[in-house]
Amino acid sequence: MSEARNDFIPDPIRQGIARGWRIVDGATLEADRTLEADVVIVGSGAGGGVTAEILALAGLQVLVVEEGALRSSKDFKMREADAYPALYQESAARQTLDKGIKILQGRTVGGSTVVNWTSSFRTPPSTLDYWRSRFGLDGFGEQAMAPWFAMMEARLHIGDWQAAPNENNALLGRGAARLGISSGLIRRNVNGCWNLGYCGMGCPTNAKQSMLVTTIPSALDHGAQLVTRVRAERFEIEGERVQSLLCTALQPDGVAPTGRQLRLRAKHYVVAGGAINSPALLLRSNAPDPHGLLGKRTFLHPTLISAGIFPQRVDAYAGAPQTVYSDHFLHTAPIDGPLGYKLEAPPLHPVLLSTTMNGFGQDHAAMMRQFPHIQGMLALLRDGFHDDSPGGSVQLKDGAAVLDYPLNDLLWDGARRALLSMAEIQFAAGASTVRPAHETARAYASWSEARREIAALPQALHMTRVASAHVMGGCTMAGDERRGVVAPDGRYRGLANLSVHDGSLFPTSIGANPQLSIYGVTARLASGLAQELTGQPAPRPEAA
Structure with missing residues (x-):
């Protein structure tokens, strides 16, 4: 794409900043800060973005904290050398503990929705049936989930592709x-869509309906606050409640700390950092885990x-x-x-x-x-439907998240x-x-x-090349506390004011690209949370 196209493609991020969006860039902080909100959401990808919009529409004061930077279409140059360091976890070089599987995950405002290839599938009915029979998720069957999938399909313009396949x-x-x-x-x-083919490097025309151009701008327009280039380190927990979230500000490279810290206080907290970072945050926080389930049953689509x-x-x-x-x-x-x-x-x-x-x-x-x-x-x-396929486990190595995934x-x-x-x-x-x-x-x-x-x-191992762009599980949602650390309403068991809203909830892999599954499940959970916190039915986000 030439620089000239920047002159006629609207940039919703810059327009929103001009309207007065509340954004804090951790790389520019000159002193430690404490911020407060009704709800703090960790992560701005598929789960965090959907949750932020629904809670903000409900009138709650929402604060979204994101480890990556805020980019816009003007930053997306269709060049791999630019995109991978700027938009991906570990510069698109994240790997499992034994280096046997390469993992592609986003690390920017909008998360992996900014860099995925737009493939959208509802959760297969056979997967939902398995979750019901093995994990007690009776309320997540095909008919029960259909309205939530339909709502998010309308919101994010998910539909049949009209052009011929390349x-x-x-x-x-x-x-x-x-x-x-x-x-x-x-x-x-x-x-x-301009049918360019560079979706994995960020959409330069804003055609991809990622969280970057849909739910996050909507949440910010409704008063939410966004904190970028800030790493969520650990929750401060007293008894059965989270008191605050401690965060580290990062330099412009998004890697090295600046030395500044943030303390985020809220009535409720939502973890939505993805199925590697979410379990890791909870492990660093010594979150309750009486059955040793946290970080376990983490699945890829190898x-x-x-x-x-x-x-x-x-x-x-x-x-x-x-x-x-x-x-x-x-x-x-x-x-x-x-x-x-x-x-x-x-x-x-x-x-x-x-x-x-x-x-x-x-x-x-x-x-x-x-x-x-x-x-x-x-x-x-x-993976994940067989007794001999238990998946992997998220572990901490010097405080950082690593995924052990034996093959x-x-x-x-x-x-x-x-x-x-x-x-x-x-x-x-x-x-x-x-x-x-x-x-x-x-x-x-x-x-x-x-x-x-x-x-x-x-x-x-190391003979057959294996990769994955889909990470699921690690904070399993189940009806029985002996099967999952998260209850069917999204609440983390043992912490009264903490929820999990991302792909880490899934008890198995999906068997399909997971973004629409995350959208539908978290829309349902966020709507329930909004009603609990406000006492009013949650508003539906408008269709794109």
Whole structure:
């Protein structure tokens, strides 16, 4: 995007600042401060953003604290070198404790909603049924949740994508069709999308209906206060109540402390920092955890990658990032059987591709020279529904959050099946060669060769490349206190004035991109909280 487009694309962030939004930038604080509100919300992503708007609309004084910086569309230059350090946790290099899984998470006002690829799915009914039967979440069935999903779909302009899929996605659909494998089209949360394909670097046109341009501006327009570049360190707890939240101000790089501290006081606190940072904050705070559940059952969709080389140009960086999917392999076994997986096509950009694929030296350079002809495919393993898939655990290392996520035989079996499925589809779509993301894999020239070789690949840590952009669980919500630290109303058990409103609530992975699940669940919880705190029915946010 040229600088000239800044002249005619409205910037709702700068407009709001000009209207008098109340914003404190921790990097500029010259002294320690104490701030007060009715409700303090930690995190401004999918859960925090939805909660902030609903509580502010209810007339409550809301304060949102965010570790990342406040950016706007004028900061989004469609360049990986700019976006990853500015918008992602650990400059898009966050990993599990054993370095076996790369994790992409947002770290900016709006959280991961600013950098995700806009894919929007309701929580699968089979997942909701499992939560009901195993975790006592009787009020979260398909019919009960449908109005909340519908409300957030209207609010965030979630709907069918009207343009044709780009070639990267179309190849997934064509290959699946030739094999008799069902596929579908992905709904997206966009309004007036320019079909650029750079969603992962922040939307430069404000088309993506992230929290940055929807719920956070609405909350600020209704009197909320936003505190940025401030790290939530720990809650001060007395008895069964949180008395305050202690925070550290960060320098402009968003990493090093400035030496200034903030104390945030409120009647109620909402933790919405995401499924790694939320459990970590509560662990640092020594929150009640009589059954040793806090930080446990943290789930990813462990994701496998396959790259197909095609005779025609694919240009996988251009056009809407994700528009085609297949759930065929989610349904080939019982939900609590061998791990199923969802197939999608990721956008490919040079840094993301080159650091994800295996190989080095001339071999790696030869692959990158074929960049315009590479089609990417992802398989997202549905974890958490089997006795042998307990997920990972959030731990503290020198006070910082780390995720330990052991990969066992059940997961490696799913990985092998997924790599085989993707290769078969890519060859059916016309690929000249297919190369799984695996340290000892090479480019295979036929499906028969790929089938034989992939079946023999050693599936092991640091051999098979695994990534994930979806983190769930760690503050499990359940009907029974022996199964979850959070009650079905979102309240943290043992602390009367603390709630959790983000993806850390989920008892398992979703089996689909989780943003709409977070929107729907937290809208319901926030509406209930607003009614409890005000005594009045919660207002509905207006549709986008």
